[in-house]
Amino acid sequence: MPDFWRASGYPLLRPTQEGRLGLSDDFLRAYLMRPEVRPVEESGPRERALHALLMEHPRKAVSRAELAAIEDADARDNYEVVLGFRDRLTAAATLEDAYLKLFLEDSPNVPPLFVDQLAHVILRQVLDGVEDPLRARAGELFFRSQKVTVRDGAVMLADEEVVEMHAASGGMGSLGRLVVESNTPLRQIDLDVLTEKTAQEYWGRDDRYDTVLDLTFGRHGLDALARVLEAWVAHFLQIKVNIQPVSRISDERWSWHVGLDAEASAIMNDLYNGKEVDEERLKRVISLFRLEFEEPSVVTQNLQGKPVYLGLAHDKNQRLRLKPQNLLVNLPLAERA
DSSP: OOOOOOGGGGOOEOOTTTTEEEHHHHHHHHTTTTTTTOOOOTTHHHHHHHHHHHHHHHHOOOOOOHHHTSSSSHHHHHHHHHHHHHHHHHHHSSSSHHHHHHHHHOOOOOOOOHOOOOOOOOHHHHTOOOOOOOHHHHGOOOOOOOOOOOETEEEEEEEEEHHHHHHHHHHOOOOHHHHHHHSOOGGOOOTTTOOOOTTTGGGGGGTTTTOOOEETTHHHHHHHHHHHHHHHHHHHHHHOOEEESSSOOOOOOOOOOOSSSHHHHHHHHHHHHOOOOOOHHHHTTEEEEEEEEEGGGGBBBGGGGGGEEEEEEEEETEEEEEOOHHHHSSOBBBBGO
């Protein structure tokens, strides 16, 4: 089986017997080696001493007085954020529990980057053993924002950071210029667009985020994303769901929906409530799905037997920022009612 996403920190962890991710000291040390807290030449002796102590004992409690003793104010603030996140991780039974609690509480003081990193490493566990590289590429949507190009009905997704980097470089024919200037459809770049024929190229490039995913309706990339969404729900909620792409919602019994990003949530809410949605906003919707529960009793009684519709959309800047937590906290489950 291919090993992938090593940059997620997955090699530092060991799954529990239940298939969840238990916290390790080495995983915590990786946060202590981030540039925001790793000592630099200008760091004072108290900061260096605290860092050395935490590297040896990464779960050690740090008092307010010890934090206040750090010489540099920015370093103090950074330590406070990193240690606050560390304490959330150590207080939870698994990384999955820590992740869910972030969204069951009000406005946690956790940087979005750390939230994405949790999704990254947890999804690596969810996809462990996967043979389909398109599922792995689709999984990048869970923790990396994408730039969307729609041309002649084809929907292409490229990593936003990579697009911006290539665009800034000004390299003619680069992925970035193709997306930014929209002169050439991405599907014509054989080496960058993953198809069923070229998908195996992903395994050597998985930590570079430099491949393009085709999310066009009826193609394998969209089906791969649906399978990853199914696995995400099953891993966290122990619920089996069937998710299938649909071209439109034509259901008079439409009773529940979940937007997989902020833009899709707003559009679907307006449509559901009978508000007029102009053509420009509707064109931002790039994918729709129908979710059905294998066991109807897990849903609230009034919604049993009815599907949940999912939506995915880009914003006015062609940016897609999937929020995988929406699928975990917004389903109409009976046990949460």
